[in-house]
Amino acid sequence: MIPLSWFLILGAALFCIGMYGVLSRRNAIGILMGVELILNAVNVNLIAFWRYRTPDHLTGLVFAVFVMAIAAAEAAVGLALIIAIYRTRNTVIVEDVDLLKM
């Protein structure tokens, strides 16, 4: 039997790894990957909780599915924006994208 906490720890780890990626990657695609990791961590949490706490309501499960869908939508928009940036600046290095400041 796997204790719930194992899943949770893994989720937390995934979350933090993703967070690190988001904070430390220079290029937009890398950051996007980080975001995806975070969302997966959330899903792990949701499903684990569902399974262990309230298996007879599907809330967690449904939530996870929605998260997936939204993640896809987000990815789509995000990539579109990356393309636009790439067009205008010919770069995807986020640090270099700082016309707007102060």
Next chain:
Amino acid sequence: MNLLGLLSPELILLATGLVVLFLDMAFHGKQGRREWLPFVAIAGLVVFLIATSFLWGAHESLLSDMMAVDSFALFFKVVAGLATLLVILASWDYFRGKTPYEGEFYALLVLAALAITLAAASTDLIMVYLSMEFLSIGSYILVGYLRDDPKSNEGAIKYFLYGAVASGIMLYGMSLVYGVTGTTNLAQIAATFAAGKLTGEMLWLMLPALIMLLAGFGFKIALVPFHQWSPDAYEGAPTPVTAFLSVGPKAAGFAILMRVFLAAFPAFQLDWAAVLAAISMITMTLGNVVALKQTNIKRMLAYSSIAHAGYILIGFASVALDSPSLFNGVNGVLLYLLGYLFSNVGIFVAVIAFENATGSNQIPDYAGLIKRSPWLAGTLFVLLLSLTGIPATAGFLGKFFVFAAAINMQFYVLALVGIVNSVVAAFYYLNVARYMFFVPSEQESRVVIAPALAVALGVATVATLVIGLYPQPFIEFANQSVRLLGVF
């Protein structure tokens, strides 16, 4: 009332959005007909507002408690509708020549309004998450709408990255809430805590949960320190979008913040009230102080809107639902939002008008505006006064109520910080006035305002003054709108 009736506002908005979208395709290449799209959108919004008004007084929970139709939600429907209406007027000839996708813009705007109405109504964490994402994604697109303008899509990508991560964090928090309580329905969450079956260790887990939720909401409202995306996004975005962002998502954020915290976590009020009070002080101070140094009016307004979020938060931090006093905090927030909606959007309309005429957003370029367009200068000044909080304007009413709430809860320090800030704020608002009226302008060319903009500006100014001079109905409106499903 039947389901369809209760959902009618949302459905109308959805329909309007889609219709505009399809008409835009249908009219492909027929520029002449595309001119009509804004009218369609406006018509839709008007119908939406009417439908909303019919629902007044409804107090029900729909679709297996996914969303509520209560006065609180309806209030925000109104706010969303008005804001969008004004913004559409404001963006009338803004995009001409800037983008080929004018029609979609109106559609997206209307759908964003829909997102706001959903957000204000949702009573389930899932709905909260979805509506917020809905709004966010719409906003990203709107900010990046001028895809060939480097500033525009830079603003968008920053907004996007920040938003994606923020929502990720919030989502993690939600997952924890779900894990602890086993439900995502706000009322049931509250019930679980009320039942008191949860062990201390479990409750411990609520800490990261609440903080992460706060991070997510804070991002939407642009509360310090989750505000940093906003100046860049605001400056980069097309000005009408900035106008929308400065009001719509903020309102939605506050709606969600209040509903979630009041409906789901009243048990923790002591904790979050303290944090929110602190955040509100930091927020308004930082917003004002940094706004002082801005020379670009859009950026100045971005910071000022951060500051205003701080003022509004005073109201919610000192919320007192059970107190007999008239100043229960929430009504302060609502009144403030109402006034802020008109004043701020109005100012943005003026800014757009100026931008359309001169192509500049630099405050010094406003020199001698009184000569170049007395009415623009005059109305802009009135609206600035409203943001400063001078009596006889809507802004004063809001400040009055939130300060009153703070004093009512004996948060004297909070109130004090608030007034000190409103003085500091006066300084940069007056600075604009100073340029408009005292500093002579280099060029004498008149600034002409498009009719649509003139209408929007007029409406905003008149509304600001009316609310300020005869607030009675609006106060009643707000007082009734305090009726949250499952809270009151």
Next chain:
Amino acid sequence: MTELFDWVRLIPLFPFLAFAIILLFTQRNQKLSTYLAWVGIGLAWILGWTIAFRAMADPHVLEEGFRAPIFAIPTGRGLLELGFQVDALTTAMLFMVPFVCLMIFIYSKGYMHGDPRYSRFFAYVSLFATGMLGLIVSDNLLLLYIFWEVMGLCSYLLIGFWFEKPSAMKAGLKAFITTRIGDVIMFLGMLLLYSTTGTLSFHEIFSEETLHFLKETMVWVPLVGTVPVAPVIAILLFGGAVGKSAQFPLHVWLPDAMEGPTPVSALIHAATMVSAGVYLVARMFPIFALLPETASMSVVAFIGGFTALFAATIALAQDDIKRVLAYSTISQLGYMIAALGVGAYVAATFHLITHAFFKALLFLGSGSVIHGAGTQDMMEMGGLRKKMPITFWTFLVGMLALAGVPPFAGFWSKDEILAHAFEEFLHKGVASWPFFVWLVLSLGALLTAFYMARQVFLTFYGETRSHHMHAHESPKVMTYPLIALAVFAALLGFAGVPEEFPVLGPLFGHNFFHHVVGHAYPATPLNWGVMGLSVLLALTGLFLGWVVYGRNPLKHGQPDPLTKLGPMYTLLRNKYYIDEFYSKVIVRPAVALATLLFRFDNSWVVDPFVNLVGKVGVWLSDLGRIFDLNIIDGIVNGVAAVTAWFGKILRLTQTGKAQNYLLVAVLTVLLLLGLYLYLPM
């Protein structure tokens, strides 16, 4: 009967109307202005004398007084009633003031002839007449104070009448401010009296119960402690008298006041206004005398006595014909004050009246001399006796009166003072202030006689000491008043002949003046010894004067024999350097302090943040960019500086790099988390 006395209200009104009409309408027309002024004062004079003589015959009025209220000002639930009155003292003054005024008004026509601001002169003097007349008829201290100040204003305007002359304009200011200092002290006295007794009207103050109440009441005075209230009030009020009557130490303004036209000197700075101080003390005498053994009387006596002698000494060494008279005025006022100080109420008032006549005469005489000789420096004059006989003879009368030579007016009044002082001294013994008073006044009498002799000899005898002098007698309009005044200066004394005096006493109605004014006070017994001494002193003085200046008159270029006194002479000539002392110790420091305060206001108070801005703002290089440079300083920038500083710091966080923003956000989450995790523990 009463109907007539009710008319007292009009007395000040006539000249006031004259003033108003002249100022507003007839500036252009000099003749009309003159006649208006004359009519105004003339009517006042007629009415004044009618009332005065009626009153003299009416014991009721003399004892009780008659009051004619004007209006009342509500004070909370009570009232502050203001009005005019006729009583003994008023009667005496009413006899003197309007007449002297009239004379001088007439005289002025000649003296001011051809002056560009001729009409305004008459307007001012009419206003002055209003003030003086109002002063003597007011029935309460407040009204008295009001007219008192009005006179102060007129004196200011008239001294500075020729304001193109810096000396004149400065003198006017000096007069006003100096007297104002006294007035403020008096003002306090009035406030104290008012808030103690709750009334300012004389008859209420002097009513039995009020006086008794004042006797009982004590008051706490800073630095002094708890003392009876009466002397405090008295001394404070006396401050006003010191200012107006130019007593030491506030005497400095009067000599400078001679910058004004001579009629003004005669009217204001000899006959009437300056004696208002004495009048005040006389008026409030019951309060001064309430507790005789306290400081109230002795202070008065000392100040008066000291001033009398002190001014007399200065008068010795002056060359300006008017300044000599000015100091003699100060000295004579000292006599009156001192007299009051020793309780010689009647004598003081009597001397006040007589002095008014002969001093006015002397001034007008000197004016006529100046008018004729075109200079004020006695060292340049000489031998004017033949050129202007009328002036000479009248002046001589005045001089003898002042010197106290019997039977001229001055003799009787001065002698009465000395006699009274001596009387008191006999009661109180050598160690008492009446002795001091008697001593200095007698000494003063000697000096007075001497400097008057000096003046007369220098002016009228010998040969003229300046070649370009074509002196001529003054026109009739100037000489007639001289004659009229001379008559009074010669004969008025008989109104106050001591009762016991053989022949004259009974002849002149048993000391008529005392019977008018002093019903409440015992008459001073005749004292042959004192009288003899005073006559002797006067004659000695004159003799010495003749010895030094008369026997062999000064030639041109010859120095004043008094220079032989050496440093003493210099000291006197420079009036003991008191002006210099004041300007160094009081005026300059005050101005300096003001300037200092302003600097302080500008640098520190006006903008509490200025310094902060100065410092912070400097290394805040980009302060100017936010607001235009023309809004740089002040609190505006205080706010600006502090906040801009924050702003600068905070803006640094706005790097434009999305990931920095995110880091901040996550850090915050972590922070809050840590906070909440570690707070409970």
Next chain:
Amino acid sequence: MSLPQIVFLAVGLITLGAAVAVVTSRNVLHSAFLLALTFFGVAVLYVLLDTPYLAAAQVLVYIGAVSVLIIFAIMLSRKVAAPDLVQRNSQWLLALIVAVLLFGALAYLTLQAAWPAAKQALGVDAIGGLGQAFVGTYALPFEVVSVVLLVALVGAIIIARER
């Protein structure tokens, strides 16, 4: 230690390892592929949680999404995937610390809570339930999601489409 636990540990380690590699690799292409591996690992965890269909969905959706990512990576790799290019920014160390601390806090809080050790048997038919939930209880969210997808689609086109 039971079999599932061993499987969990193995998969978990792989997943996390892959994840770490994703966020550290200097080559975007490698990151992309490793990301796929991570997702796969998560999918396996779903299986362990008795939701194979969700695992399937995971594979489909994410591998789909990831493939898109990979395409981008390749498309832009000329510029961003050059091996000499440093892939982490100046604040990476701070980011690392933050991440570790955050993990510490979360782990602490998770572990100190008393969780039900065992999961009871799955009563409901999850797949069917899910299907009904989407048209029943969760109809509204479902619709919303569809609108969101539409918006995202339109937006993506507007922003990304070639002229």
Next chain:
Amino acid sequence: MDFPILTVITFVPLLGSLIVLCMPKERERLIKQFSIAVSFIPLILSILLWVNLDKDAGIQFEELVAWIPAIHVNYHVGADGLSVPLIFLTALLTTLSLFYSSFTIKNRVKEFFFLFLLLEMGMFGVFVSLDFVLFYVFWEIGLVPMYFLIGVWGGPRREYAAIKFFLYTLVGSVAMLLAIIGIYLNTGTFDIIQAAALRPFVENFTLGALAFWAIFLAFAIKVPMFPFHTWLPDAHVEAPTAGSVILAGILLKLGCYGFFRILLPMFPEQFHYFAPVVAVLAVISIVYGAMVSMAQWDLKKLIAYSSVSHMGYVMLGLAAAAFALGSKDMLTSQAIAMNGAVFQMFNHGIITGALFFLVGVIYERAHTRDLKAFGGLASKVPYYYGIMLVAGLASLGLPGLAGFWGEFFVFRGTFAIAPVYAAVGVIGIVFTAAYILWKVIQHVFLGPFNEKWADLRDMDTYEKITLWPLVGFMVLFGLYPPLIVDTINAAMTRLLSGLM
């Protein structure tokens, strides 16, 4: 009386300003004449008001209409012996200012007259409103037009002065706002009279003290009292003539009025407790203001500082009255002190108003205000000299002119209650005399004539017309004070006996 006279007085100027707004800005003559005509309506009405005032009846001409029932805010206006003279003063000075400005204001005429009428409304509003919120609204509204009058038509450093003025006043008023809310939460009403009757914070002194100081700050800045006076010199010096006149003549009175109408009735305990502090500040203001103005070489700045000194008298009287609260036998002295204070307010209005006009007159011609630059003008411009002399003498409190009575009563009342303060304050009188006669009269008018001004013009007719009424009142009230003191005294006695 059923005719809503106060409402008419207050809002006629607003109406006028709106009409002005709609006029074409080329028609300057029309705008000027119209505005002046409009300003006459409140003037006449305020005279009627004074005539019809029943001085023993307390608050009269009341109008009470629900305005914001939701929070119990009413449109509640009324007047009594305290406010009526001030209303009249406002009307008078505004009319004169408009008349004067119609000759001197050359640029942006329309805006000027528009703002000026707006300002008038604001000032009337403060004097008539008996509801806190209403009061606050008018209080703040007055700020805006003044900000523009200084900022647009002011002197070289006008922008600085304008912003400084605005911010200073704002600081005070926002503090007041909090106190107002506090009072409401304590008493449940925004009605000034009722709230005062209910004595807020009577049970919680500390909280009351907080509120007291909050409101005190607002009013003290406006008055202005010693440490808060610092905006005044700049504002006055930079403002256009008419602006300075209104600023000194009326805006300063708003502060004093607040003390009388709100602070004293509302917080008797606190005021009594803190009276020494207030009195000390007042005395400092008197002496300090006088000395600082003696140090000035700029005529306008000198008069500006003199206002600080003269307002000090007002505050001293008030403080003294508060000082003696509770001691029954002091009523007379208190009443006298407060009569003096109010009378002094009125006098300062007409006197300083006149002085600022006079400064304007000379500045119009000489384009300098440097006292050193003049000299000997008396013979050149006798008429101007005469008027200035009268005004100056009135200002230094010469008996027979209005100024004296105010000071006399203040000192009389104060002396009976707190002699030491009075004794110190009296020093101010000497210095006032000094700076008026020495700095103003002597440097400008006396001494040898400065040939530079050989072609200086004496006063024009319009300037004479502007100044005569003011001079007239100085003399009238100087010679026959009961005319106004009757009115004031009744109100003050009533107020005090209410606090006993």
